Amino acid sequence: MSSQIAVGNRLVVAPWRAVLARTPGVAWILGLLLLVFAATSRDFLSAGNLLNVGQQSVILLMLALPMTLIIMTEGLDISMGAVLTLAGVMLAWVMVRYGSLPLALAASLATGLAFGIVNGSLVALLKMPSFVVTLGTMGAAQGLALIVTDGQSIVGVGATVESFYSGRLAGVPLPLLLGAGSYLTCHLLLYHTRFGNYVFALGGNPEALKLAGVRADLYLIGVYALGGLMAGLAALLLTARMSSGHPTAAIGMEFDAIAAVAVGGTSFERGKGWLFGTLLGVIAVGVLRNGLNLLSVPSSAQVACIGILVILALFIDGWKERR
């Protein structure tokens, strides 16, 4: 088998092995998962279930999109799950107390943004390693969530908030619309703005940015701030889905996000990033979790499966680079 692929501005006939090498790994993984689950579970391919997968993946997508940018700058944000949790708790708390959705949303966004800016400043201005910084802020966010809730769920957020998860607009579930909006926004940011160009440069050749006279550190803070902001927005969906603010609601979700990014072909080196790959990666992780659910594999074992998936993806990534 052979096929034509484009190299630069020429078309060349390539052997099937080259085609394999050029097809992104995430497409294979996703296809394989779909096949396996379609074969093993009768419910999997039902429209209701597929919609369910999409709906449940939106929160993950909203974390994975900014995580892609962060990883492109050779950083990592492991505080994201905890920040999402805290923002959700803040949202529920303000909602229950004051009953104002704009106020609650503002609290949630502000919480996320504040953590993002702190993370970004520590990493960009003080040149601290991102994984320890965010490990520390993860602890802080987790603790704050426990303090605000006193360890209990905050219930009674009201139907307005809940409708963001269950409602529909023109027949399309609202979460899907929010997800599409987030994806589009991030796509425009990454591929059509100066900010996006500089994100590629921050990971690929920060020296080039300095030579061009760009304040690279400010843009790096921006990347982490975006992560916080998106976590704050995702908190709306999270709280709507659970109809409450729970102090451990999304602990560890950053791991699914990192998994989706890694599986989606974004690399920890040289600023290689692919936003659409992250979308596919999110769907792959969502499908994996959903399929394993249908096969009644406990959620804990699912985490282990995802962990192995990430390590595998990273290993293949590094192995390809080295060749």
Place this chain on the structure above:
Amino acid sequence: MSADSKVTGLWLAFRSGAVAADLRTIGYRLSAALVLCVVLAFASDAFLHSNNLLNVLRQASLLFLLASGLTLVILTAGLDLSVGANVGLSACIAATVIKSSGSVLLGSAAGVGCGLAIGLANGLMVAVMRLPPFIATYGMLWVAHGITYWYMAGTTVYGFPQSFRALGSGYFLGVPIPVYMMFGFLALGTFFAQRTTYGQEIYAIGANREAARLSGVPVARRLILVYAVSGAMAGLASIVFLARMNSAEGDIGEGLTLPAIAAALIGGTSLFGGVGTVSGTLIGALILTLVLNGMNLLTINASWQPMVTGIIVILAVLLDTFARKRGEARN
């Protein structure tokens, strides 16, 4: 060399030398711990109560067991984020083996073996597959965590023989048994780090990995060794935890990684590698335990603990970063 110049030499070494820097670091930290004790003694009547003091020591020793192995990893400029999850899985495996076989020894061996296996896997990922340590061990965290919950399936294993429980909650000559273990492993760890060629090579790898490699240090093998030791120490810590709690659930190791990292960093071990001591980590564990104990005594909600620990980690790294910048500037 005359005695006089020896003294001058020692003084100069103290001013600038690496060995002396260790001593100085420990000195500062020890005084900080003492100041903390004095403050707490004034702030709370209960602090100086012997039960409380022994409790602090016991908790610090549990933390130290976990952090001592981690210290070796950080000395190589690496990190092991999986120690907490490792404790969880190792404790649960040890618990079920003790229950099913009735043999404390077999169960403990299974726990330590499980920890060792996780550590070896980390080491292979870092040294052979060349994954960045924090990513590899972060992945391992969730793998171990997932396996633990799946393995326990929501059940709790509890009620162990008295002989086993003594390991965690027993006393010998009025001092908790884990405290003896702490000093035992302090001696062992210090000997390993300071008085074996392995230790020297580990410091060299952390200070400059490429220079160490070009000096003939088998870097990959030493990295596997430190991750394996860290894993085995987590396994051992899990046994002591289990004996103390007298029950094992899926969440037994949760929230232990951050304090362990905090203990090592407070103790003066540098994230950038090549600087730090096992004894520093002991003092770090003591300081962190004192802080958390003080919060308890002042009836501050336990929910504040992860936040305080997180902030302490960031402050410690901040200090470390500044110290390194100063070193570079002097260079």
Place this chain on the structure above:
Amino acid sequence: MTAVSAPIPGIPLLELRGISKQFPGVKALDDVSFAVHPGEVHMLLGENGAGKSSLMKVLCGAYRADAGEFFHRGEKVAITSPADARKLGIAVIFQEFSLVPYLDIAQNIFLGREFRGRIPGSVDRRRMHVEARRILDLIGLELPTQTPLHTLGVAQQQMVEIAKALSQNARILVMDEPTAALSDRETERLFAMIRQLQAEGVAIIYISHRMAEVFALGDRITVLRDGRKVGSLLPREATPDELVRMMVGRSVDMSYAREFRSEFGDTVLEVKGLHSDNGISDIDLTVRAGEIVGLSGLVGAGRSEVARAIFGADAVTAGEVRVYGKLHRGGPDQAVAAGIGLIPENRKSEGLALIRSVADNLNIAALRRRFSSRVFGPRRARAIARALVDKLRIATPTTLRPVQVLSGGNQQKVVIGKWLEAESRLFIFDEPTRGIDVGAKAEIFALIDALVRDGAAVLLISSELSEIVNVCDRAYVMCQGRITGHLARHEISEEGILKLAMHHE
């Protein structure tokens, strides 16, 4: 040496008068004057360390000259920052590119100077691609402007870098050995482009090591040596031999002369047909006991790569290395066990653990030999270190000092001491005198001489030709990853080495 000046009519585009730049211990540039005219290709020649790169950094504003004046079209100007240089239309193309791998060609050309779109923060991509296309057409690069940079070869990346410079309206282009990584065909295309730019009135300052290029492209040739301008001449007035003589000069530094012997011991190192994946091929060489063998060549010729391949630091793809007749395979740990010691080129990043003490650094390579029980004795280690400090006269009050506070010469002695302690029999010195003052240099060479008198074998890599000439019993010369010549003691001369290092094409 007479400085031949070839006056060119008209006002120069850029003129430098009496530029000097001093670094601690080194005068990098000493009263250099120099001019480029519109449409001129001005070749800059010199040995390694002659001051070419310092001059380049002064031109682009990365360094500030201590003394001297700049004139742009006859008007006095100041260049104190990269922004100044850019305003004057000076663009420098360094060997390491300032390009971003996962952006496309247009985005790279306009990085930091994007055309703004209507929405704040957005980028007018269409206009960027149109402009980029125009510039690419100008230099004859046919690739689509949407091509991601990481898919380009080195030559194409270089073209993009040039396009980037032109997009900033550069009228003076400084190129640092642009053909170092290009194939013959790519070189031809680059030359065609340079001629085209020349026709458009762009002035080009071209740094090269290759004689053929100098005569093929140059309108004028300026030779630098030891930070001074030796002369400027026209290609038709010059011959390659004359240029080589100008680069080398006549000054022979006798501060490290040694006694040569004619009797050597057994072959210690034998390398046959060595290839490694970082660009060296077909390396054959031998070193005998008691012999100092030089490995010379220009920067980038592959000398350090040979050293690393022998030592096992880089993967060897073919060929064999024998030490005392025994096949050596495997990594540096095996090399150390086989008795090889490497004194690497980058002392600070590869030779020393800077934050550790003198004693720690001196003991690291010998740990397994000295402490075979694996129990480490700090007191014994310090005694060993003290003995070495005395023997090598390392200036440090105590062995407990971190090596980072030592001077360059003393740091180098620590690296050498490490291998003495490890009882190495083959020492590979890679640029042992880099960043070391004159007095310490003589000491280092005295040490090397003592090593061979003691029966050790030495492979000496040096860019300073006088070192090879004064010290080596034999010398190999490399060019572009291969050995191009083998000189016996009486054949070694600076001219001979330079010819072998440059003429191979």
